[in-house]
Amino acid sequence: MPSPVIQWRWFSVALCALLALSGCASKPVADDQADQALNSEVESADGELPDVDLGPELLYQVLLGELAAQRGDLETASKSLLSAAKQSRDYRLAAHATRIALRAKDYSRAKAAARIWAELKTTDTAPLEVIAMALVKEGQIDEARVVAVDLLERKGNAPGSVYRRLAELLSRQPNREGALDLMSALVEQNLDDAEIYYAQAYLADRLQEPDLVTESIDRALELKPEWEEAALAKASHLAGINGQQKSVAVFCEKFLKNYPDSSRLRLYYARFLVDQEELGPALEQFATLIEHDPENADALNAAGLLAIQLEHYEDAEQYLKRHLQLRPGNDQVRLYLGQLAVERKGFAEALEYYRAIQSESFYFEAQLSITGVISESEGSEAALGHLETLHPVNQDEYVRWVLAQEQVLRKAKRLSDAKAALDSAVERYPDDTELIYARGLIAAQLNMLEIHERDMRKLLVKDPKNAHALNALGYTLADTTDRYEEAQTLIEQALSIRPEDPFILDSMGWVKYRMGKNSDAIAYLERALTRRDDAEIAAHLGEVLWVNGEQARAREVWKRALEQNPENDVLLNTLKKFDQ
Numbered sequence: 097m098p099s100p101v102i103q104w105r106w107f108s109v110a111l112c113a114l115l116a117l118s119g120c121a122s123k124p125v126a127d128d129q130a131d132q133a134l135n136s137e138v139e140s141a142d143g144e145l146p147d148v149d150l151g152p153e154l155l156y157q158v159l160l161g162e163l164a165a166q167r168g169d170l171e172t173a174s175k176s177l178l179s180a181a182k183q184s185r186d187y188r189l190a191a192h193a194t195r196i197a198l199r200a201k202d203y204s205r206a207k208a209a210a211r212i213w214a215e216l217k218t219t220d221t222a223p224l225e226v227i228a229m230a231l232v233k234e235g236q237i238d239e240a241r242v243v244a245v246d247l248l249e250r251k252g253n254a255p256g257s258v259y260r261r262l263a264e265l266l267s268r269q270p271n272r273e274g275a276l277d278l279m280s281a282l283v284e285q286n287l288d289d290a291e292i293y294y295a296q297a298y299l300a301d302r303l304q305e306p307d308l309v310t311e312s313i314d315r316a317l318e319l320k321p322e323w324e325e326a327a328l329a330k331a332s333h334l335a336g337i338n339g340q341q342k343s344v345a346v347f348c349e350k351f352l353k354n355y356p357d358s359s360r361l362r363l364y365y366a367r368f369l370v371d372q373e374e375l376g377p378a379l380e381q382f383a384t385l386i387e388h389d390p391e392n393a394d395a396l397n398a399a400g401l402l403a404i405q406l407e408h409y410e411d412a413e414q415y416l417k418r419h420l421q422l423r424p425g426n427d428q429v430r431l432y433l434g435q436l437a438v439e440r441k442g443f444a445e446a447l448e449y450y451r452a453i454q455s456e457s458f459y460f461e462a463q464l465s466i467t468g469v470i471s472e473s474e475g476s477e478a479a480l481g482h483l484e485t486l487h488p489v490n491q492d493e494y495v496r497w498v499l500a501q502e503q504v505l506r507k508a509k510r511l512s513d514a515k516a517a518l519d520s521a522v523e524r525y526p527d528d529t530e531l532i533y534a535r536g537l538i539a540a541q542l543n544m545l546e547i548h549e550r551d552m553r554k555l556l557v558k559d560p561k562n563a564h565a566l567n568a569l570g571y572t573l574a575d576t577t578d579r580y581e582e583a584q585t586l587i588e589q590a591l592s593i594r595p596e597d598p599f600i601l602d603s604m605g606w607v608k609y610r611m612g613k614n615s616d617a618i619a620y621l622e623r624a625l626t627r628r629d630d631a632e633i634a635a636h637l638g639e640v641l642w643v644n645g646e647q648a649r650a651r652e653v654w655k656r657a658l659e660q661n662p663e664n665d666v667l668l669n670t671l672k673k674f675d676q
Contacts, residue, residue: 097602097603097606097632097633097636098537098540098564098567098568098571098572098599099564099567099568099597153183154183154184157176157177157183158176158180158189160172160176161173161174161175161176161180161193161196164176165177165196170200170202171202174193174196174197174199174200174202174205174206174209175205177189177193177197177209178193178197178205178208178209180193181193181209181213182212185212186216187212187213187216187217187220190209190210191217191222191223193205193209193212194209194210194213194223194226197209198226203229203233203234204230206226207226207227207230207231210222210226210230211223211227214227218250219250220250221250221258224243224246224247225247225258225261227243228243228244228247228262228265229265231243232262232265232266232269232275232278233265233269235271235274237271237275237278241278241281241282244258244278244282248282248286256291256294256295259282259291259292259294260291260294260295262278262295263279263295263298263302266278266279266299267298267302267303275299276300276303276305276308279295279296280296283296288319289319290315290316290317290319290320290323290326291316293312293313293315293316293319294312294313294316294323294325294326294329297313297316297329297333298329300312301333306337309333310333313326313329313330313333314330317330321354322354322355324355324358324360324361325360327347327351327355327358327361328360328361328364330347331344331347331348331361331364331365331368332364334347335368341372344365344368345368348362348364348365348368352365356384357388359385359388359389362381362384362388363385363395365381366378366381366382366385366395366398369381370402375402375406376406378402379399379402379403379406379408382395382398382399386399386415390418391422393419393422393423396415396416396418396419397416397423397426397429399411399415400412400413400415400416400419400429401432403415404432409436409439409440412432412436413433413436416429416433416436417433425455427452427453427454427458427462428457428458430449430450430453430458430462431449431450431453431461431462431465433449434446434447434449434450434462434465434469438465438468438469438472441472443469443472446469447466447469450462450463450465460486460493460496463482464486464496464497464500466482467482467483468503468504470482471503471504475508476505476510479504480501480504483500483501483504491525491528494524494525495530495531498517498518498531499530499531499534501514501517502514502517502518502534502538505517506538506541511538511542512542514538515535515539515542515544518531518534518535518538519535527558529555529558529559529562532551532554533551533552533555533564533565535551536548536551536552536555536568536569539551540568540572540576543576545572545576545577548568548569548572549569549572549573552565552568552569561589563589563590563593563594563600564590566586566587566590566593567587567599567600567603569583570582570583570584570586570587570590570603570607571587571602571603571606571607573586574603574606574607574610575606583607583610584607584608584611587600587603587604587607588604590603591604596627597627598624598625598627598628598630598633599624601620601621601623601624601627602621602624602630602632602633602636605617605618605620605621605624605636605637606621606636609636609639609640609643614640614643614644615644618640618641618644621633624637625637625653629660631658631660631664631666631667632664632667634653634654634656634657634667635664635667635669635670636670637650637653638650638651638653638670639670639673639674641653642674650674654667654670658671
């Protein structure tokens with residue numbers, strides 16, 4: 097059967113946005129970012145300008161440098177301040193000269209000023225980082241290695257940040273072999289330090305040396321098996337290798353079994369599972385994450401969305417209500433909770449959620465949702481009256497407003513009025529695909545085959561792979577004409593695009609039934625009903641079973657569907673057709 101026009105429309109977008117999988121655990125740092133970070137460290141080390149005896153020449157150079165810096169002439173400023181640093185031999189002025197040279201991207205002068213600074217203040221590490229950076233940029237890898245060793249000695253027991261900074265700098269140099277050699281030399285001098293292997297893995301990843309990444313990160317985890325950051329890097333590396341998705345799951349499961357409090361890896365793994373469309377296991381990971389961190393609002397939100405997708409509505413409500421307690425300003429979650437309340441016919445509660453939404457981003461959507469609730473609880477006239485109070489301000493809002501109107505009218509069995517509303521909207525926006533699709537469905541219900549086919553084929557001209565249009569046209573041809581071969585071809589095309597779509601599976605079952613292939617029809621319809629417990633699919637399956645001589649099974653299918661959907665027209669008409 098044709099797919100509905102609106103079906104958790106806003107939810108699908110939100111789920112994709114929230115659970116989008118990040119491609120890697122550690123993001124590369126851009127050149128400017130690294131230089132800015134180093135600049136910041138130099139500035140904090142410098143402090144105020146030095147209080148030294150200023151002779152005429154020194155005073156001239158300092159003033160010239162400061163005035164040039166204020167005018168934006170950084171070349172003159174760095175030249176003058178370097179001269180002043182050489183004359184004064186004051187480490188504070190040398191640090192100031194280093195900072196200005198870095199701003200000018202004059203790494204030669206920055207290196208010269210930093211050497212003075214390092215010589216005068218032997219406890220500072222920032223000047224050595226500047227020197228190392230400048231040497232690497234100049235391609236002087238051997239000299240950079242000597243400075244790096246000195247830098248590590250000054251850093252003492254906390255060399256990790258130095259390793260990573262060097263890895264960042266080396267990764268951006270054209271001399272790939274030299275960069276790898278320098279890092280290997282540092283590894284040889286620190287064979288029992290997990291941090292240096294982590295830095296080597298980072299460098300290897302940036303230089304696209306996957307085997308070295310694997311070797312380095314594995315060694316880091318051997319030395320420090322509980323290190324979550326290294327575990328994240330390994331999982332990310334595996335995820336980036338074709339065919340290694342199963343290895344990601346094996347590694348994450350093993351690590352989390354040994355270190356269950358590793359919340360960052362668990363979050364990564366949960367998102368990875370979502371990306372692999374393993375929604376059930378992903379929800380389990382989010383649930384475990386919440387057990388360890390009950391106030392993790394993001395995890396609660398994600399778990400709620402996944403539970404909705406899996407139709408675990410009670411769990412979804414619990415997660416999202418807890419999220420809203422922590423993030424009371426999240427109106428999008430109020431939309432979710434309102435829809436969940438509607439699912440269980442809690443209309444008063446749904447209205448409370450919708451009416452509490454005031455943020456501009458979700459206000460119009462909330463008002464349309466209120467329309468649906470009023471339609472269910474008070475009737476079509478009240479719902480249409482509410483719609484008249486709304487004033488769409490752009491095409492998107494107008495289209496959603498018209499579709500809401502069409503839904504109310506269709507539910508009230510005012511199909512001609514629904515089509516008239518859509519006709520007017522299509523005249524206003526003749527290329528809007530949602531409006532054309534909706535009108536095509538209404539036309540089919542009104543037995544206006546010519547209009548239905550024209551609208552669906554117009555959509556297919558725009559997008560030959562529009563699975564919904566292919567399916568709708570195929571189903572209508574199978575249901576109302578004897579053009580069965582043509583219908584089957586259209587539905588096959590739709591199924592090739594969306595092979596597990598329950599509505600398309602239902603259509604394929606129906607065309608098989610119309611062609612007299614009852615066994616094939618039953619197989620497709622059972623698959624469809626397994627994927628979506630829908631009254632119309634149940635009606636179709638029951639009919640085919642009945643005609644196939646399986647009346648007892650047909651009654652079971654119909655009875656269950658009738659208990660859940662006692663007012664569904666297709667189901668009621670089918671029962672009437674067979675005097676049930």
